[in-house]
Amino acid sequence: MKRKALALAVSAAMVVSMLTACGGGNSSSGSAETTAATTAATTTAAPAENAGGSSDTEETTAAPADVDYGTGEITIWVADNVQSFTDEQVAKFLEENPQFAGYTVRTEPVGEGDAANNMITDVEGGADIYGFAQDQLARLVSAGALMPISGDYAAFVDSENDAGAAGAAKMGDTTFAFPVTSDNGYFLYYDKSVVTDPTSLDKIVADCEAAGKSFYMEINSGWYQPAFFFGAGCTLTYDTDDMGNFTSCNIDYATDKGLTALKAIINLHKSPAFVNGSSLSSATNVGAIVDGTWDSGAAQELFGENYACAKLPTATVDGTSFQLGGFGGFKLIGIKPQTDANKMQVCLAIAQFLSSADTQLARYEAVGWGPSNVTAQQSDVVKADVALSALAEQLALTIPQGQYPNDYWSLATSLGDTVIAGEYDNATDDELMTVLQDFENTCKSYAQ
Amino acid sequence: MKEKEPKMHMQHRRLSNAIAYAVLILISLIWLFPFICLVLQSFRSYTEGGGAMVNYLLPKKFSLDSYKALFGEESQFFKWYGNTLIIATFVSIFQTIFILAVSYSLSRFRFKGRELLMRFWLILGMFPGFLSMICLYFLLKQFGLTQSGAIPGLILVGFASSGMGYYVCKGYFDTIPKSLDEAARIDGANRAQIFGIMLLPLSKPIVIYTALVAFMAPWCDYIFASYIAFGYSDSYNVAVAMYRWVNTNDYQGYFTRFCAGGILIAVPITILFMCLQKYYVEGVTGGAVKG
Amino acid sequence: MEKKSSGVFAKVSAFFKAVAANLKEIGTTFTEGDWKTKVSYVIMGFGPLMRKQYLRGAAFLAIELGFIYYMVSFGAFYLKDITTLGTQGRGFNPDGTVSYGDNSFLILLYGLLSLILIALLILVWRMNISENRREEQHIKEGRPLPTVMHDIKSLLDEKFCFTLLAIPTLGIFVFIVLPIIFMICIAFTNYDANHQAPAQLFTWVGLENFKNLFSFGQAGFGGTFITILIWTLIWAFFATFLNYFMGMAVAILINKKGIKFKKLWRTILVMTIAVPQFVSLLYVSKMFAADGLVNAYLMKWGIIKTAIPFWTNATYAKILIIVLNLWVGIPYVMLVCTGLLMNIPEDLYESARIDGANPIQMFVKITLPYMLFVTGPFLLTQFTGNLNNFNVIYLLSGGGPQHMKLVGGAGYTDLLVTWLYKLTINDTNYKMAAVIGIMVFAVTAVVSLVVYGMLPSVRDEEGFQ
Incomplete structure (x- = not known):
């Protein structure tokens, strides 16, 4: 059995407290003192291991073949549309790595949103490896559903992926997941025969109105809504610590910039062509839609010859115009905390494999997910993709999506729903400013 | 509101009947409309809108695409269908036994604490069921009845607490005269025999009603079943599986398949229901009056 | 069922009297009893076993042994931490594996189970004492004690009800009573997204969550709770009575003399009961979306210019839900009313007609x-059922639209129970969900008690027989 050289980085006191934690974990006598020690130890352990990890090199990644990894079962949750792809890749992996032959791997189709919810409900009953969208990271870390990744694996995440993706896999300084895509952003799909000029929101909407088609954008989602706010120059980010807690909130929505953005949203809602939504499969009368790469297949089918993509347009309010921005997001693969050291090694190896350049490229070819791996991003096929290049253009205008508390998403939906209900249609600037001030205060109240 | 027109003139009666028919036809159309839509959508070809939602009623091209997809080799639909059938059957059997047992006891026996028990159960019924979802999950997990063991788990949860739903059945037993029991006792039967040999055959409608209601519930259970079976698709019931098709972005173009699946569930249940409608009506009416 | 109470005070004093009487009997049984009885105070069932009451004795003994086994192997471990809900947090070992500490959730759950079992054991212990006392009296008076055979037979005869009730009651205890007590306790802890077992501990916080429910500040739940409570009551009222009257109207229409194919009309309506709601309601919900079937046709026919915001405007959404609920509820009420309407003696109408009453007057x-008299209890159960009508709301509107004035992810069409569900699933805010669950209970209980007292048809239960 392989163990990292712990004496390097871990102080003697910490070892003692760790051993107490191991031994006393399930037995009866646990005093308040040990808790304090353990919690302290946990927080210091992760960076310490990072530091120590870089010194002991090949051991972890190369996974020597002569070690007995025992047997076990590993469950992987992935979205339904990549399940068969993941099956193939895992089979390939096990073939290439006979030392893991004792493990059977089962994949289950569990959507990214459900995966996070289910993991949080019962960590122990959840999957060993699972895919999720980056906005769930803080929730999952705080619920203890992700193991910190250290040493070579953390270095792998940093070196192989674009900076945004590597940052998205971190809480504080600790890496918690392997990136798999950098395409979790949105841009404009449109029907060439309807929309003549995709650079201006007003023109898109006017074209849709004239053609009797609809313009879809999910303005009641905390994910799409910042396209306006960030585009107008506002900020909304949260700082977190290594434990998944939100420490502070940086927001300036209650400013003239925020007011411009909110007015742009209200103007959009007033158009009869506007429909709130972002799912092509339930949209019925699309002239243009703000959506992501996962719908590119459906969009090509729907628009046929008139299929076209572009970065988001500019919005114009009271004579000033601004380019819509928004989030650039990432999809990640995480591992739940393991109690068995061997199985943990196998899980790490599988997750790393699923995040590697070859697999990402193969995944792009199979299902069109845009890679986060820098090597894969440079391949010709990826560069030639229409949707991905529109996205790349848009991503240049966005901020990498950080971590947001769960309540933020709900609050943003409330703001969007209130706009859609038409309550601000005739509101004065002062009234709108009060709304923004409320929004800002509530956002701040989520960080302790 | 429509009122009767009891004038003796034939013409008046005819007119009022014509209005009544018109209203009834209108009502029937409204009530059938969603089902007609479901049927039409389920036969829509994939070449139109790729199985996604559309905003018109009549498909331009009919095909069996959606049904083929459900029956296809890769589809787990019939696995889920079978799961639901198993759950529904067992829940139906055990729940009927439980309810009959409780109803008989409360109807025919006067024991110490009986009133207290009934009142206690009445109060328990006022707590919303979702409250205890997470607790039940961990209780079942303790016995290995979640995820891969979710089917027996769902059966257990389905019937274990069903004794509280005794009202309708007890009401029915109350209407069977006690003098019959007395007569049987004089003939030397004990109470178990009275229950099995005499009372049950007299209660056929209520037994069928109870079993039917219990059988239908698992087909609609998407909340609790998804909570218990999460992350293990072999244990899903049909509602959990299909609910995902229309509510997560992972499934593009599953809408017509959802409609087709809905039809495949609805048709057998509707036929079963129609055959047993008589008993259902009897149970509902009796239950409503007894409360 | 409801007996007139002669004041709370009388009940309380009666309770204490009963406790005192019990204690006294326990004492006298011990002092007056023989050695077998005295040993039974420690080893339950000892007396009955010695008096050849094997079945009873063995049952008592088995319960005691089972209890001891449970406590030693399982229960005591959780019970000892119930005051703190655990102190030992989770930690990561140097090799990266995790070692879980105390699991607050399981401590609370099995701690409560242990407490309940202790209470039940005391009850059984008390029965054990009575049993000893009764046996001694029988022997003293020279009467024969029942044989094992007799005991078994009585379980199929005069005690058959206990045989029948045993397993269903156990089921209710494990799957209803225990979870409810557990969730009530959760309302007094800080179990939420930031305090999740097994990674983190949660602990008792007293009335903190209830204070939050009634705090009307910016992040307080107060305003939202009141809004949702009012809508819940309005919804239940309309959903119940509109369905009731419309359903009755349809039943009258179908029952009307001269209408043919009565069975056909009924069958068409009843189909909605047979088709699973998650299929039919989900479909209907999509029909009314902004770009759904209804809006598309209305626009195509030129009736409206812009789509009607059925689900995004709070008022429209509320009205639409009540209307669509008619589609769900009318068939059911129609079934109930059809049979009852036929029970009304025809000569009542006949004599009214002779007096010159018109149809509306007769109605x-x-x-x-x-x-109203006959279906009073039905209306009450419908009303309380509608207070908790999860499916209709969740499948049709999902509780939306949300609003800046509402916190906790609540929307304007949310009922308390759908809000509870959202708090559990989306926010894992179990503590507030538990508080709202208790509120749902309170509302239901108050409504039931008030209405139940007003019902004209509340009669002596025995009167039916």
Whole structure:
């Protein structure tokens, strides 16, 4: 059995407290003192291991073949549309790595949103490896559903992926997941025969109105809504610590910039062509839609010859115009905390494999997910993709999506729903400013 | 509101009947409309809108695409269908036994604490069921009845607490005269025999009603079943599986398949229901009056 | 069922008297009893076993042994931490594996189970004492004690009800009572997204969550709770009575003399009961979306210019839900009313007609009072059922639209129970969900008690037989 050289980085006191934690974990006598020690130890352990990890090199990644990894079962949750792809890749992996032959791997189709919810409900009953969208990271870390990744694996995440993706896999300084895509952003799909000029929101909407088609954008989602706010120059980010807690909130929505953005949203809602939504499969009368790469297949089918993509347009309010921005997001693969050291090694190896350049490229070819791996991003096929290049253009205008508390998403939906209900249609600037001030205060109240 | 027109003139009666028919036809159309839509959508070809939602009623091209997809080799639909059938059957059997047992006891026996028990159960019924979802999950997990063991788990949860739903059945037993029991006792039967040999055959409608209601519930259970079976698709019931098709972005173009699946569930249940409608009506009416 | 109480005070004093009497009997049984009885105070069932009451004795003994086994192997471990809900947090070992500490959730759950089992054991212990006392009296008076055979037979005869009730009651205890007590306790802890077992501990916080429910500040739940409570009551009222009257109207229409194919009309309506709601309601919900079927056709026919915001405007959404609920509820009420309407004696109507009453008068004077009288309990159960009508709301509107004035992810069409569900699933805010669950109970209980007292048809239960 392989163990990292712990004496390097871990102080003697910490070892003692760790051993107490191991031994006393399930037995009866646990005093308040040990808790304090353990919690302290946990927080210091992760960076310490990072530091120590870089010194002991090949051991972890190369996974020597002569070690007995025992047997076990590993469950992987992935979205339904990549399940068969993941099956193939895992089979390939096990073939290439006979030392893991004792493990059977089962994949289950569990959507990214459900995966996070289910993991949080019962960590122990959840999957060993699972895919999720980056906005769930803080929730999952705080619920203890992700193991910190250290040493070579953390270095792998940093070196192989674009900076945004590597940052998205971190809480504080600790890496918690392997990136798999950098395409979790949105841009404009449109029907060439309807929309003549995709650079201006007003023109898109006017074209849709004239053609009797609809313009879809999910303005009641905390994910799409910042396209306006960030585009107008506002900020909304949260700082977190290594434990998944939100420490502070940086927001300036209650400013003239925020007011411009909110007015742009209200103007959009007033158009009869506007429909709130972002799912092509339930949209019925699309002239243009703000959506992501996962719908590119459906969009090509729907628009046929008139299929076209572009970065988001500019919005114009009271004579000033601004380019819509928004989030650039990432999809990640995480591992739940393991109690068995061997199985943990196998899980790490599988997750790393699923995040590697070859697999990402193969995944792009199979299902069109845009890679986060820098090597894969440079391949010709990826560069030639229409949707991905529109996205790349848009991503240049966005901020990498950080971590947001769960309540933020709900609050943003409330703001969007209130706009859609038409309550601000005739509101004065002062009234709108009060709304923004409320929004800002509530956002701040989520960080302790 | 429509009122009767009891004038003796034939013409008046005819007119009022014509209005009544018109209203009834209108009502029937409204009530059938969603089902007609479901049927039409389920036969829509994939070449139109790729199985996604559309905003018109009549498909331009009919095909069996959606049904083929459900029956296809890769589809787990019939696995889920079978799961639901198993759950529904067992829940139906055990729940009927439980309810009959409780109803008989409360109807025919006067024991110490009986009133207290009934009142206690009445109060328990006022707590919303979702409250205890997470607790039940961990209780079942303790016995290995979640995820891969979710089917027996769902059966257990389905019937274990069903004794509280005794009202309708007890009401029915109350209407069977006690003098019959007395007569049987004089003939030397004990109470178990009275229950099995005499009372049950007299209660056929209520037994069928109870079993039917219990059988239908698992087909609609998407909340609790998804909570218990999460992350293990072999244990899903049909509602959990299909609910995902229309509510997560992972499934593009599953809408017509959802409609087709809905039809495949609805048709057998509707036929079963129609055959047993008589008993259902009897149970509902009796239950409503007894409360 | 409800007996007139002679004041709370009388009940309380009666309770204490009963406790005192019990204690006294326990004492006298011990002092007056023989050695077998005295040993039974420690080893339950000892007395009955020695007196050849094998079945009873063995049952008592088995319960005691089972209890001891449970406590030693399982229960005591959780019970000892119930005051703190655990102190030992989770930690990561140097090799990266995790070692879980105390699991607050399981400590609370099995701690409560242990407490309940202790209470039940005391009850059984008390029965054990009575049993000893009764046996001694029988022997003293020279009467024979029941044989094992007799005991078994009685379980199929005069005690058959206990045989029948045993397993269903156990089921209710494990799957209803225990979870409810557990969730009530959760309302007094800080179990939420930031305090999740097994990674983190949660602990008792007293009335903190209830204070939050009634705090009307910016992040307080107060305003939202009141808004949702009012809508819940309005919804239940309309959903119940509109369905009731419309359903009765349809039943009257189908029952009307001269209407043919009565069975056909009924069958068409009843189909909605047979088709699973998650299929039919989900479809209907999509029909009314902004770009759904209804809006598309209305626009195509030129009736409206812009789509009607059925689900995004709070008022429209509320009205639409009540209307669509008619589609769900009318068939059910129609079934109930059909049979009952036929029970109204025809000569009542006949004599009214001779007196020159018109149909509306007859409906108001004869049909309605009769129906209200007979279906009173039905209306009550419908009303409390609608207070918790999860499916209709969740499948149709999902509780939306949300609003800046509402916190906790609540929307304007949310009922308390759908809000509870959202708090559990989306926010894992179990503590507030538990508080709202208790509120749902309170509302249901108050409504039931008030209405139950007003029902005209509340009669002596025995009167039916």
